[in-house]
Amino acid sequence: MAGAGFTLTQDAGAGLWALNRLDVGGKVRGSSIRAAGHIKSVTVGAMEDTILFAGVKPAYNVDLDADGVVDLPLAADCFPENAVDALAMIGSVTIRGGDGLAGNLFVNSNVAAGRLGKMYLKDVWQDNGGRQFGLATLTTMDALTWRQGAATYKWNTAAWPADTGDFLGPRPPSWN
Numbered sequence: 001m002a003g004a005g006f007t008l009t010q011d012a013g014a015g016l017w018a019l020n021r022l023d024v025g026g027k028v029r030g031s032s033i034r035a036a037g038h039i040k041s042v043t044v045g046a047m048e049d050t051i052l053f054a055g056v057k058p059a060y061n062v063d064l065d066a067d068g069v070v071d072l073p074l075a076a077d078c079f080p081e082n083a084v085d086a087l088a089m090i091g092s093v094t095i096r097g098g099d100g101l102a103g104n105l106f107v108n109s110n111v112a113a114g115r116l117g118k119m120y121l122k123d124v125w126q127d128n129g130g131r132q133f134g135l136a137t138l139t140t141m142d143a144l145t146w147r148q149g150a151a152t153y154k155w156n157t158a159a160w161p162a163d164t165g166d167f168l169g170p171r172p173p174s175w176n
Contacts, residue, residue: 055088
C-alpha cells in the first residue's frame with residue numbers, strides 16, 4: 001500500500017471503532033491513516049514514511065524536518081481539548097515482516113493516539129539522519145515489544161536499550 005490517505009471521522013465518544021482492522025501483508029509506504037476515534041488493530045509487514053494517528057487534532061500537520069512525514073505530536077495541545085476524543089486509542093499495532101520483506105521494517109513512521117494498546121515492532125530503523133520518529137501517547141501505553149534481529153526488548157524493563165538512536169519509544173507530552 002503506497003501513498004494512501006485515510007481520514008476516518010467516527011469520534012471516540014460513540015464507543016465504536018473508526019477502523020476495526022487494517023491488515024496489509026506487505027509494506028505500507030508514504031501513507032497517512034488518521035482517525036478521530038478508536039483504531040482497533042493494525043497489522044502490516046512493514047511501515048515506512050507513514051503516520052498512524054488516532055485522536056490527534058486533524059489540523060496537526062507539523063513537519064519541521066521537511067521529510068514529508070508529519071512529526072510525532074509531542075505536546076498535549078496536539079490532541080483535542082474534548083477529553084473523550086483525546087482518549088481515542090489504537091488497540092494494537094503489529095509490524096511483523098513477511099515474505100519478501102527484509103532489513104528494517106519500521107522506518108521513519110509515527111504512531112500516536114490518546115492511548116496506545118499493545119505495540120509489536122520488528123526491526124526498527126535507528127539511524128534516521130537525526131530525524132526522530134516512533135510512538136507518542138497522550139496518556140498511557142499497555143505494552144511495547146521490539147524485536148531487533150535476535151534480540152527482544154520490552155518497554156519499561158531493565159532490558160530496554162539505553163540508546164535507541166532516532167527511534168523514540170512512547171512519549172507522552174509530559175516528557176517534553
